[in-house]
Amino acid sequence: MSTTADHPVAPEAAPTPAVPGSDDLATRTETIRSAAGYLAQWVSTQAAHLRVPGVQVAVRSGGELVLDLAVGVADVTTGEPLRTDHLFRIASHSKTFTGTAVMQLLEAGRLRLDDPLAQHVPELADAEVGAATVRELLGHQAGVVRDGVHADFWQLEYAFPDRERLLAVAREEGAVLGRNEHFKYSNIGYGLLGLVVEAASGQPYADYVHEHVVAPLGLTRTGAELDPSRADEYAAGHTGLLPGETQRLTVEHVDTRALAAATGFYSTAAELSAYGDAHCFGDDRLISDGSKRLMQRLESVVTHDGTEQGRYGVGMEVRTIGARDLVGHSGGYPGHITRTYVDPKDRLVVTVLTNAVDGPAEQIAVGLLGLIDTALAPSTVPPRPADAPPLDAFAGRFAALWGLQDLVVLGDRLVLVRPTLPDPRASLEELEVLDGLRLRLPARTSFGPTGEVVHLERGPDKAVTSVRIGGMTAWPVEEFLARRPAMTRVGDPRVGP
Missing domain, CATH: 3.40.710.10 (DD-peptidase/beta-lactamase superfamily)
Structure with a gap:
């Protein structure tokens, strides 16, 4: 997510290929x-x-x-x-x-x-x-x-x-x-x-x-x-x-x-x-x-x-x-x-x-x-590397101050969805897997962080513990709720990440 005129802008929806009748x-x-x-x-x-x-x-x-x-x-x-x-x-x-x-x-x-x-x-x-x-x-x-x-x-x-x-x-x-x-x-x-x-x-x-x-x-x-x-x-x-x-x-x-x-x-x-x-x-x-x-x-x-x-x-x-x-x-x-x-x-x-x-x-x-x-549309990104985790190892629901975002496997595609929008396609992006800790958004015309790398962190059990999209971090919902109060007030001055 990026901002324009101080308001968050969801990534622009990727075009969905025509799919009815594409398979048996x-x-x-x-x-x-x-x-x-x-x-x-x-x-x-x-x-x-x-x-x-x-x-x-x-x-x-x-x-x-x-x-x-x-x-x-x-x-x-x-x-x-x-x-x-x-x-x-x-x-x-x-x-x-x-x-x-x-x-x-x-x-x-x-x-x-x-x-x-x-x-x-x-x-x-x-x-x-x-x-x-x-x-x-x-x-x-x-x-x-x-x-x-x-x-x-x-x-x-x-x-x-x-x-x-x-x-x-x-x-x-x-x-x-x-x-x-x-x-x-x-x-x-x-x-x-x-x-x-x-x-x-x-x-x-x-x-x-x-x-x-x-x-x-x-x-x-x-x-x-x-x-x-x-x-x-x-x-x-x-x-x-x-x-x-x-x-x-x-x-x-x-x-x-x-x-x-x-x-x-x-x-x-x-x-x-x-x-x-x-x-x-x-x-x-x-x-x-x-x-x-x-x-x-x-x-x-x-x-x-x-x-x-x-x-x-x-x-x-x-x-x-x-x-x-x-x-x-x-x-x-x-x-x-x-x-x-x-x-x-x-x-x-x-x-x-x-x-x-x-x-x-x-x-x-x-x-x-x-x-x-x-889910029925063919993937539009390069195949994941052979040594990368399976797609479902990236899936989960994550929250930030700007709302929810889901990483979900639909068909053979790993996609980003904002689940509270009325039309899920309005924010849908297919993500390219670079390795176990990095994904990439498609490079195209967009108000969002087009072409940028999405960074993940994982815990000891290999589960995703945070997702950073367009530089903004989101966490599993329960962790975000614990962190949210600190995001609503200015605390000690901080410089840099």
């Missing part, structure tokens, strides 16, 4: 599995740093669950530790289940994507929204109101709409924009798609998705709506923290009724990642690859004031992160924020569930993808 699936999975310990440590650090009550994470590669993690608490009022089997409300992830159900019914010849809504929901035959097609509703291109003129059910002021209320909103408030005029996200639209699924299948929505989407995958902790019989299995939701606040309130779980197809589902990170894996190519348990391509096809690019806000397909969000073309969805439910990313070609799934309105699910998921791709 078994090799990629083995590499990610080997990195899982640090992925868990990084998530735990993020959760503690951001003061989120609890985080549940799953990483799945090639169908294998390589990380299944829970950190923090399920309920701040009781202090109950969060477990990997706690249930979370996954909110708008529900839309992907609805999209999958629609594709199944399409494949079965029970509906067509260009069917008008009123064909399946005749109560809307005389309503403007009744002309919207199934595909337009799936892609949020039907111009339908988002939640209705009165939507404080999202703040538990009153119950979520039942079927009668949903149809009334659709008739009286539903048409806001012209069809295909703009991308317009709509929970009401997906509630109406739930009615389409019911009409085309002849089953209640929850029964259909359980029988045809949940059960075929062997999922036992996933369902379309709040299950009161499992009340003690849910992680509590929590309010966000306004500026200056330190206390959170718990938020009661409620039935989303006719909006279950838009936002009612519950699951765990592990099971949601298993569902995401079924959307990878070559897996025909739910829908064909042709239907997957349709769901994952880019339909809309969402911009605001010239800045891209997101992309959407047909029932799934679409995004490129690094070299990966990803699909998936986010979810926002009172007290829970969630995110899943799926690389359907490389069979990689990352799911992050948080139990607070301000939960950093997106940030953690993107960070995990960055660390995974760092």
Whole structure:
């Protein structure tokens, strides 16, 4: 670390080579599995740093669950530790289940994507929204109101709409924009798609998705709506923290009724990642690859004031992160924020569930993808000398007055990471091993100590006892904490090291 204008500057991030598909699936999975310990440590650090009550994470590669993690608490009022089997409300992830159900019914010849809504929901035959097609509703291109003129059910002021209320909103408030005029996200639209699924299948929505989407995958902790019989299995939701606040309130779980197809589902990170894996190519348990391509096809690019806000397909969000073309969805439910990313070609799934309105699910998921791709990327530095210690002999967490820094082995690379930054790649550097006591930062354009030697000290047991980067020393956390008081006051005058 160096300083500019009297402020510390982290080393500039090294470019990460494109990595998806760079090795065979078994090799990629083995590499990610080997990195899982640090992925868990990084998530735990993020959760503690951001003061989120609890985080549940799953990483799945090639169908294998390589990380299944829970950190923090399920309920701040009781202090109950969060477990990997706690249930979370996954909110708008529900839309992907609805999209999958629609594709199944399409494949079965029970509906067509260009069917008008009123064909399946005749109560809307005389309503403007009744002309919207199934595909337009799936892609949020039907111009339908988002939640209705009165939507404080999202703040538990009153119950979520039942079927009668949903149809009334659709008739009286539903048409806001012209069809295909703009991308317009709509929970009401997906509630109406739930009615389409019911009409085309002849089953209640929850029964259909359980029988045809949940059960075929062997999922036992996933369902379309709040299950009161499992009340003690849910992680509590929590309010966000306004500026200056330190206390959170718990938020009661409620039935989303006719909006279950838009936002009612519950699951765990592990099971949601298993569902995401079924959307990878070559897996025909739910829908064909042709239907997957349709769901994952880019339909809309969402911009605001010239800045891209997101992309959407047909029932799934679409995004490129690094070299990966990803699909998936986010979810926002009172007290829970969630995110899943799926690389359907490389069979990689990352799911992050948080139990607070301000939960950093997106940030953690993107960070995990960055660390995974760092592990998969080939080394960019010369091989270590034959007489140097193995890479893991350099690994550890070190602290200085300016914060934490990790030396960690990811794949076949020794890298430097600042674990409290929102994007781990923002400070990531691959280190060249010179010998057992010296490493070197890459030589390139940077505000940091580019090209400089990193000096280490080791104890009698050969463990690293200090790391000096850019001339500034960091120690294992416990030793740093013992030293820190002396760093906050001017003592006796000292000259030189």
